[in-house]
Amino acid sequence: MKALVYDDVEKLVYRYMPDPVPALGQSLIRIEASGICGSDMHAYLGHDERRPAPLILGHEAAGRVVGGDLDGKRVTINPLTTCGLCAACKAGRDNLCPDRMIISMPPREGAFGELVIMANRNLVEVPDDVPLSKAALAEPLACGWHAVRLGTAALDTPLTEARCVVIGGGAIGVGAALCLSAFGATDIQVIEPNALRRKTLDGIDGFSAAAPGTVTDADLVIDGVGYAATRADATAITRPGGVIMHIGLGEATGGLDIRRMTLQEITFIGTYTYTAQDFRDTASAIFDGRLGALDWTEERPLSEGQQAFADIRAGIVAAPKIILRP
Incomplete structure (x- = not known):
């Protein structure tokens, strides 16, 4: 071959x-x-x-x-x-x-x-x-599905009422945003530094795109990048009692504001891939159109x-x- x-x-x-x-x-x-x-x-x-x-x-x-x-x-x-x-x-x-x-x-x-x-x-x-x-x-979207499922369970407010922010406008971030929408979230922003890609994101239904530094608070943050800088952003914008879901594997260390996370009881959850059931559920959501076009x-x-x-x-x-x- x-x-x-x-x-x-x-x-x-x-x-x-x-x-x-x-x-x-x-x-x-x-x-x-x-x-x-x-x-x-x-x-x-x-x-x-x-x-x-x-x-x-x-x-x-x-x-x-x-x-x-x-x-x-x-x-x-x-x-x-x-x-x-x-x-x-x-x-x-x-x-x-x-x-x-x-x-x-x-x-x-x-x-x-x-x-x-x-x-x-x-x-x-x-x-x-x-x-x-x-x-x-199905594979990259299942990563987002898994993260949203775990994040929803950890939130102290209904997802339908939560302000959700996804860091990174690649497929993992976009998939996480679409999964948030499929789970019932209505206030979703995706932070993407590349203006060329932000223009593409603006054409996708279910969320809005934003430049770094323009989002100041969120109930649920999903880091789809995983660099020290994005972890720093995540801990800065998550409200007291909020939740950070960490999918990205860009860098192994750095970025977390442990003092703020401790004093404000911010939950941090690392999320790795997906279960076999998450994969099947994601595939079904693709097939029936719940994850968009x-x-x-x-x-x-x-x-x-x-x-x-x-x-x-x-x-x-x-x-x-x-x-x-x-």
């Missing part, structure tokens, strides 16, 4: 790789859409030691099953596999399984190729009227993936998400 392979820092090569071979209980999927995630960018820049070169990146994908019991089925892929036996899995918190594994991280190759293998239990069938480019958004992506050929990554790096991509098509 042809695949986009991460060969070195800021170097992606479109070349032939061996076809993956499914094992018992797995399916071979011919990829039709695969999104570029922030974690793919971290690897591309050499900032993720968990994803050493050479490696096929990509874990936000949808396609059609080739062969086996599910032959011909259109599916979106939950890329996170878990053991199903540990205490976390049995408690419905399978995203915290100690044996969790995601494609695009050794030893599992990712979905920036023509083919990928995945356990059948991780596949969600896609209705015929839903484009696979939209179905591929999802027309804010840009599509490019997988063969032009190197340029797509370079353009994201340069900050000249207006769309919150680029979808690559083999």
